[in-house]
Amino acid sequence: MKEPNKIIFLAFFILALAVNFAGINVKFFTDDPGLYAAISKNLIYKKSFLELFTYNRDWLDKPHFPFWLVLFSFKAFGISECTYRLPALLFFALSLLYTWLFAVKYYSREIAFTAVLIVMTALHVLLSNTDVRAEPYLMGLLMGSIYHVACLQQRYSFKHLFLAAMLTACAIMTKGIFVIIPVGGALFGQLAFQKRLADLFSFKWLALIVVTIIFTIPELYALYIQFDLHPEKIVFGTNHVSGLKWFLWDSQFGRFINAGPISRAATGSKFFYLHTLLWAFAPWCLLFYYAVFKSVKNIFKGVRLTEYYTLSGGLLLLLLFSFSGFQLPFYTNAVFPLFAIVTAPFCVNQLSRFGTNLRAISLWIFAIALPLVVVALNYLLKPASNVFFVTDIIIFGIMIVLILKSVKENYKRIFFACCAAALFAGFYLNTVFYNEIVPYRGEIAAAEYINQKPFDNFKIYSLKFENNIFQFYSKKPIDYLPIEEFKNFRPQQTSLFYVSQRSMDYLVQTHAAFTIVHSFIDYPQENLKPNFLNRATRATVLGKVYLISKP
DSSP states (O other), X not given: OOHHHHHHHHHHHHHHHHHHHTTTTOOOOSHHHHHHHXXXXXXXXXXXXXXXXXXXXXXXXXXXXXXXXXXXXXXXXXXXXXXXXXXXXXXXXXXXXXXXXXHHHHSOHHHHHHHHHHHHHOHHHHHHTTSOSSHHHHHHHHHHXXXXXXXXXXSOOHHHHHHHHHHHHHHHHXXXXXXXXXXXXXXXXXXXXXXXXXXXXXXXXXXXXXXXHHHHHHHHXXXXXXXXXXXXXXXXXXXXXXXXXXXXXXXXXXXXXXXXXXXXXXXXXXXXXXXXXXXXXXXXXXXXXXXXXXXXXXXXXXXXXXXXXXXXXXXXXXXXXXXXXXXXXXGGGGGHHHHHHHHHHXXXXXXXXXXXXXXXXXXXXXXXXXXXXXXXXXXXXXXXXXXXXXXXHHHHHHHHHHHHHHOOSHHHHHHHHHHHHXXXXXXXXXXXXXXXXXXXXXXXXXXXXXXXXXXXXXXXXXXXXXXXXXXXXXXXXXXEOOGGGTTTOOOSSOEEEEEOHHHHHHHHHTTXXXXXXXXXXXXXXXXXXXXXXXXXXXXXXXXEEEEEEOO
C-alpha cells in the first residue's frame, strides 16, 4: 500500500473511532439499555453475582455475560451511562481487531483496512454504540471465534483452541446457544465448498466443543442456582420454571419459532432483514448485495473464492433471523464484520464495467444523501446551539480536502467520501441529535426528582415493567406493583408511584384514588415521528409522566 493511502486510512480510523465513542456519555433514550443497566446495578444492590433481578423480581430473559462485565465496570469506575457502555465499546474495538486479522490472513492489508472502516461506518453500528444492547459484544466475540476457528482449521494450536472455545462460550453467555450457528456454519461452509467435509471428524473439533461447554458452565450454574433450585419462584406467570431448559430451548429455538414464553405477534416479513440492511448497513448495503450476488454466482460457476467463512457464517445467520419470529434491526449487527469482509474486495479491486458503474452509483448515492439528511434534520431540530453541527461541517470539509489531495484513484475517492459522509452523520447523531431528544424522556426527570433528599425514606414503585430508564436513574431500588393492584394497595410506608400517561388514563378510568405529586414532560415512545423531530410541531406529540401518591 502506498504511503499516502496509509496516512488517510489512519486518519479515517482515528476519526471513526472517536465518532463511535462520542456518544459514551449520552443519557438513555430507549428502554432496553435502561433495563440492562438497571439489572447490572441491581447486582450491586443485591450483592449477588449469579442472580439477575429487575424491580426486585427474578428476571429471566438474557444470559449473564454482558451484565457481569457491566458490573465490573460499575464497581471499577462508578455507575453511569459511560461505564455501562464502556465494556461494549471495548468489544466493538475487539471486533475491529479480529476483522483486521481475518482480512489480512486471507486478503491484503488494503482490503483489511477497508473492511475495518466499513464496520466502523455502518449506520447501525454508529447508532448501536450509543444505544447499547448485546450486539457490540457479539460483534467482537463472533468475529474472534471465527478467526480462531479458521486458524485451528489450518493447523492445530492449543492457543487457537482455547481462544475459539472461550470466545464462543462468552458469545453463548451473551445471546444464547444459537451463536454456534454462524461459527459452525462458517466452518461447515468453508469445508463444504473446499470439498473437505471429512475434516469435520477431526479430534480438534470434538475438543473445541468440550472446552466450549466447560467455559459455559458459569452460565448454567447461575441459572440453576436462581431457578432450578427454586421451583416455587413465579416466572412468566407460572412456577416450576427451569432456567436451564429456558436457556437451552425456550430462549433460542422457542423464540425463533415464536413459541416460547416470550413471543411476538407473527406479522414480520421474511424479507425484513433484506430491506432493513438498506439503512442498517448503509452506506455499504447496495455494494454488499452485489458482492453476495457475484460470490454466489462464482460458486455456482465453480470459481474458487479466497475463503468461504464470512459468506457462509454471515448469510446463514441472516437466513435464520429472517425466518424467526423475532425481527429487530439490531440483530444484524453481530455479523457486520463478516459482511464487511465480503464487501471490502469490491470496494478496492478492479471490477467489470458494470460492477465499476454500480459501485460508483451505489456509493455516491449515500455520499450525497447522508449529509443532506443531516442538514435537513438539523433544520427541523433547530438545536439550541450549533457548535457541534458547525464542528461537524468543518471536520467533514477537512476530510474531503484530505481525500482530494491524497487519493488519486476515483474508486478510492468514492470509498473515502462515503466513509466521510457516514462519519458526518454519526458525529451529528452522537453529539447533537441524541442530546436534543433525550431531555424529552420524562423518566430521567422523574428519577432526578426522587433522588432529592426529601424522598430518601420513601418507597418507590413502578406500575409497569417497561419504565426501566426511570429504574436506572433512580438512586434507590424500585419495586414493581401491577397497575391492577394499585386501587386496593395499602403501602406500609410513605410511597411514590411512577406512572406513564397510559397508566394514568387507566387509573382515572378505574376511579383509583391518588394525588399527583409532580408531572414531567415526556415523549411517550421510542419511534421518532416527524412531528417530534420538527421543533415547530413537537409540542403536539408530547405527553406527561407522573409521580403520584395514595391519599
